[in-house]
Amino acid sequence: MDALLEPFKIYLQHKVSITDEQFYLISDHLKVKSFEKNEMIIMKGDISSRGYFVLSGLLRSYSIDNKGKTHIIQFAPEQWWLSERNGMLFNEPSDFFIDAIEATKVVIVHKDFMNEAAIHVPCINDLNNNMLNNSIRFMQKRINMLLSATAEERYLNFITLYPNLTLRVPQWMIASYLGITPESLSRVRKDLAHKQFRT
Amino acid sequence: MEANVKRVASVLIAPAPHMVGDGFRVHNFFPSGYKLKMSPFFLLDYNSKINFSARKKPRGVGVHPHRGFETITIAYHGAVAHHDSAGNSGIIHPGDVQWMTAASGILHKEYHEEAFSVKGGDFQMVQLWINLPARHKMSPPKYQDIKQANIQKHYLQNNGGVIEVIAGEYQDLKGFASTFSPLHLFNARLNKGGKAVFTFPSNFNTGFVIIEGGIRINDEEVAGVDQFVHFSNEGSEIKIEALENSIILVLSGEPINEPIAQYGPFLMNNSEEIQQAISDYNQGKFGYLEE
Numbered sequence: 001m002d003a004l005l006e007p008f009k010i011y012l013q014h015k016v017s018i019t020d021e022q023f024y025l026i027s028d029h030l031k032v033k034s035f036e037k038n039e040m041i042i043m044k045g046d047i048s049s050r051g052y053f054v055l056s057g058l059l060r061s062y063s064i065d066n067k068g069k070t071h072i073i074q075f076a077p078e079q080w081w082l083s084e085r086n087g088m089l090f091n092e093p094s095d096f097f098i099d100a101i102e103a104t105k106v107v108i109v110h111k112d113f114m115n116e117a118a119i120h121v122p123c124i125n126d127l128n129n130n131m132l133n134n135s136i137r138f139m140q141k142r143i144n145m146l147l148s149a150t151a152e153e154r155y156l157n158f159i160t161l162y163p164n165l166t167l168r169v170p171q172w173m174i175a176s177y178l179g180i181t182p183e184s185l186s187r188v189r190k191d192l193a194h195k196q197f198r199t
Numbered sequence: 200m201e202a203n204v205k206r207v208a209s210v211l212i213a214p215a216p217h218m219v220g221d222g223f224r225v226h227n228f229f230p231s232g233y234k235l236k237m238s239p240f241f242l243l244d245y246n247s248k249i250n251f252s253a254r255k256k257p258r259g260v261g262v263h264p265h266r267g268f269e270t271i272t273i274a275y276h277g278a279v280a281h282h283d284s285a286g287n288s289g290i291i292h293p294g295d296v297q298w299m300t301a302a303s304g305i306l307h308k309e310y311h312e313e314a315f316s317v318k319g320g321d322f323q324m325v326q327l328w329i330n331l332p333a334r335h336k337m338s339p340p341k342y343q344d345i346k347q348a349n350i351q352k353h354y355l356q357n358n359g360g361v362i363e364v365i366a367g368e369y370q371d372l373k374g375f376a377s378t379f380s381p382l383h384l385f386n387a388r389l390n391k392g393g394k395a396v397f398t399f400p401s402n403f404n405t406g407f408v409i410i411e412g413g414i415r416i417n418d419e420e421v422a423g424v425d426q427f428v429h430f431s432n433e434g435s436e437i438k439i440e441a442l443e444n445s446i447i448l449v450l451s452g453e454p455i456n457e458p459i460a461q462y463g464p465f466l467m468n469n470s471e472e473i474q475q476a477i478s479d480y481n482q483g484k485f486g487y488l489e490e
Contacts, residue, residue: 190483
């Protein structure tokens with residue numbers, strides 16, 4: 001087994017009851033890969049059958065609109081999953097780009113991994129369902145935020161979800177994720193600072 | 200060799216440079232370049248002399264936070280403009296030193312000074328991070344703008360040159376900067392053939408950055424420009440002789456024997472304090488500074 005898979009094993013063991021021997025059996029289907037900073041991983045239009053579990057570093061998925069503006073859909077720092085489901089589950093071209101914001105190490109999980117792993121470790125199906133439900137819940141919250149929340153509420157939610165990303169990515173990327181302008185994000189941070197110093 | 204001599208442990212070449220923002224091309228001697236015992240000095244970024252082309256929009260590093268330590272910027276060529284969330288601002292010209300105590304938290308930005316940027320030219324700087332003892336990590340931020348004219352100077356015999364005492368003490372001459380733990384920081388500007396002797400307690404972690412020229416140390420080792428000299432923790436006396444006109448940044452300090460937890464721009468004692476620093480920064484407790 002690739003020693004670099006160790007953190008992924010620990011992650012799985014934290015989520016489901018899986019022994020070292022069982023992990024060894026399924027680890028044949030897993031591969032660790034490194035991406036350089038700014039490396040493009042999936043282009044819009046690609047059909048990708050892989051998902052990524054981030055061991056170290058930071059990935060993002062995003063779209064670019066007709067005016068050339070970037071819209072960040074998701075950040076994936078350590079211990080996060082990122083996949084492009086059009087390709088992974090429906091064999092259709094991707095609507096999104098995925099690239100590495102930092103030098104990043106990932107575990108590549110092929111679309112058939114969960115099914116194959118479940119042969120050896122049936123409870124992995126529970127994990128898969130759980131992850132899927134969690135992902136839907138995350139997306140529902142995100143849609144609600146984008147439709148109904150103020151810029152400040154979106155920012156406060158962001159720093160709870162991704163505490164250290166404010167130190168890792170430029171302001172414009174955070175603004176892009178939040179669906180607000182960088183100026184608006186700057187105003188939110190300024191207002192928060194003023195509130196802190198009034199109390 | 201005399202028993203009291205503080206011997207050279209190693210003479211180190213500058214590690215490969217990396218950019219900090221787009222304005223600082225630095226060699227990190229420690230902690231990432233070399234694993235050196237240098238507490239209370241936590242980080243040494245050395246921007247070796249490089250020529251920046253003229254540019255209207257100044258290069259530099261945008262707004263970022265710090266907590267738990269001090270940043271000391273020492274200019275040799277070029278000029279840097281600084282602004283922070285405590286309302287301090289200043290320009291660091293060659294020969295000047297800026298001593299910023301981030302302590303409980305500050306936001307700052309550092310850019311090439313406008314006139315320098317428009318003209319372009321040689322740029323050479325050192326930035327040091329000096330750790331703070333646990334009891335001072337949450338002190339209020341502080342700013343010491345140390346102009347060349349205010350720096351105490353000890354003139355060496357026989358036109359040997361000058362020792363500029365930025366902090367600490369040299370031959371009973373006390374430095375301008377106040378510090379939170381015992382340490383010495385000098386710029387030794389020696390003429391060719393100039394000699395100087397430094398005496399530091401044996402437990403003080405000690406190093407030299409050769410900014411310009413080259414020196415012979417303790418009559419046995421030689422160090423040249425852009426190299427770092429790391430000294431052993433035995434003995435206390437260091438003798439140097441300039442082989443050509445030279446500038447040496449001298450650092451020596453009493454180690455702070457406390458646990459260290461670092462994440463990005465925060466330097467604390469444990470991971471809970473790091474989490475707190477991230478949370479405080481996100482919530483605006485470091486104040487606000489316009490980009």
